[in-house]
Amino acid sequence: MMSDVAEKVLRLRDALETVESINNQLDELRKIFIVLLTVAVATLGIASILWYMWGTTYPQLYIMWVFVSLVLFFFPLLYTARRLGKAAEVKGLYQDWDDKLREGELGVLAILESLDWDYVEYRVNRAKTLYPILLIIDEALWIAVLLIFVVPAYAILNNLLFNIIETMALVGSVVLAVAIALAITWDKVVNKFKTLWSLDSLLWEVRWLYHEYRKLQT
Amino acid sequence: MNTENFKPNLYVLARIIKALIDNGPMKRTNLAQASGLSYDKLQKYLNWMVEKGLVSIDGDGYVSLTREGAKAYDELVQWIIKYVGSLRLDKRWRPRPT
Numbered sequence: 001m002m003s004d005v006a007e008k009v010l011r012l013r014d015a016l017e018t019v020e021s022i023n024n025q026l027d028e029l030r031k032i033f034i035v036l037l038t039v040a041v042a043t044l045g046i047a048s049i050l051w052y053m054w055g056t057t058y059p060q061l062y063i064m065w066v067f068v069s070l071v072l073f074f075f076p077l078l079y080t081a082r083r084l085g086k087a088a089e090v091k092g093l094y095q096d097w098d099d100k101l102r103e104g105e106l107g108v109l110a111i112l113e114s115l116d117w118d119y120v121e122y123r124v125n126r127a128k129t130l131y132p133i134l135l136i137i138d139e140a141l142w143i144a145v146l147l148i149f150v151v152p153a154y155a156i157l158n159n160l161l162f163n164i165i166e167t168m169a170l171v172g173s174v175v176l177a178v179a180i181a182l183a184i185t186w187d188k189v190v191n192k193f194k195t196l197w198s199l200d201s202l203l204w205e206v207r208w209l210y211h212e213y214r215k216l217q218t
Numbered sequence: 219m220n221t222e223n224f225k226p227n228l229y230v231l232a233r234i235i236k237a238l239i240d241n242g243p244m245k246r247t248n249l250a251q252a253s254g255l256s257y258d259k260l261q262k263y264l265n266w267m268v269e270k271g272l273v274s275i276d277g278d279g280y281v282s283l284t285r286e287g288a289k290a291y292d293e294l295v296q297w298i299i300k301y302v303g304s305l306r307l308d309k310r311w312r313p314r315p316t
Contacts, residue, residue, distance in 0.1 A: 005303045010313030012305065105295045106236060108302055109229040198308035205305050212301050216294075217228060 005108055006101045013094045015202050016120065018195070021090045022127040025134055028087040036076050043071055077144055080137070117210040124206055128199040135192045142181040143174075150177045224266050228294065230255065234263055235283060235291040238273065243282040246275075 047068045055061055100107035154173035182189065230253075237252035238244065244252065250260040264281060267273045272287035 005298055007313045008302055008305045008307065011307040011311040014314060015307060015311040018311070105298050106229065106232050108298050109232050109294070112302075113227055113229040194310065198310050201306065201308060202311075205307060209301060209305060212297075216297055217225070 005105075009097065009101060009108060009111060013097050015198070016124075017090045017093060019120075019124050019127045019199070019202070020093055021088045022131055022134065022199075023123050024087040024090065025084050026126070026130050028083050029133070029137075032080055032083050035079065039075055039079075040072055043068055073144075077141060081141055084134075084137070112213055117206075117213070121203070121206055121210065124199060124203045128196065128203055131192070131196050131199065135189065138192075139181055139185065139189070142185055143177050146177040146180050147174065150180065224262065226263060226266055230259075230263060231267070232291065232294055234260070234267070235272070235287055238281065238283040239288065239291065243276075243280040245279055246281060249281050 047064055050064060051061065097111055100110045103110065151170065151173045154176060155169055158169045158172075233253040233255070234249065237249055241248075241252060246260060246264070247257065250257045253260065255263070264273060264275065267287070268275060270286075271284055272290055273281050274284055275281050
């Protein structure tokens with residue numbers, strides 16, 4: 001019987017670690033936004049100053065705008081992916097649960113007593129509510145990467161076949177990039193929706209256990 | 219001592235009872251050692267437990283578990299099995315040891 005309990009506790013730990021991972025990524029978003037905004041403003045500011053100072057004297061300086069565009073496109077992609085990847089790693093949290101579980105029922109009690117239930121409930125609720133944002137960002141990163149290949153390919157193909165390069169071609173390539181991104185990441189998207197569903201049921205289970213535990217304490 | 223506002227930690231309570239189940243009646247100093255508590259903290263818990271009838275202390279200072287105390291421990295274990303054991307957690311959460 002206690003092995004069932006231990007298994008449930010370890011499952012709960014896995015769920016809570018996922019919750020922490022999601023929350024850490026959500027916390028990171030604010031920092032990422034500030035860094036990206038600062039880099040964008042600084043890059044554009046410096047480039048504009050240089051252009052107004054020497055742009056008329058050295059017209060070949062226009063090449064600088066190509067570099068600026070590349071920085072403004074690639075830096076957010078790489079930086080966001082890297083920071084979110086790092087934030088997703090949860091280390092050390094609840095690691096003492098293994099040792100505690102070796103104590104049997106006493107260990108389970110130690111774990112239940114050590115949990116800050118209000119905090120756990122808040123974190124699960126937050127993860128559940130804001131998780132779609134991470135899903136959207138993940139897809140947006142994929143779409144942005146794919147646009148690098150799809151836009152030129154689509155434009156060349158349009159030019160060769162119909163001899164046109166127009167706005168509709170750009171819209172078409174975006175639609176194509178979205179479709180390809182969804183096709184590539186479909187399993188991941190489905191998995192994330194299942195995680196979202198699991199977080200919802202986890203929230204109810206945590207609330208229920210907390211309620212019963214408080215009754216036991218009184 | 220007034221134990222009205224005292225809210226015991228269930229884990230600590232269970233440790234004291236378990237030590238008494240494993241070792242039988244014990245002196246307070248030995249019980250403090252066996253349950254890993256400071257003497258002062260144990261004393262607070264014992265006052266509360268005596269008031270609730272979970273333990274008794276005889277004239278020689280030996281602490282013994284009452285029938286109520288043993289029953290309380292059983293109920294605690296049953297609660298764990300019943301409630302923690304019946305948590306409905308999704309299969310995606312895996313019970314992997316670290």
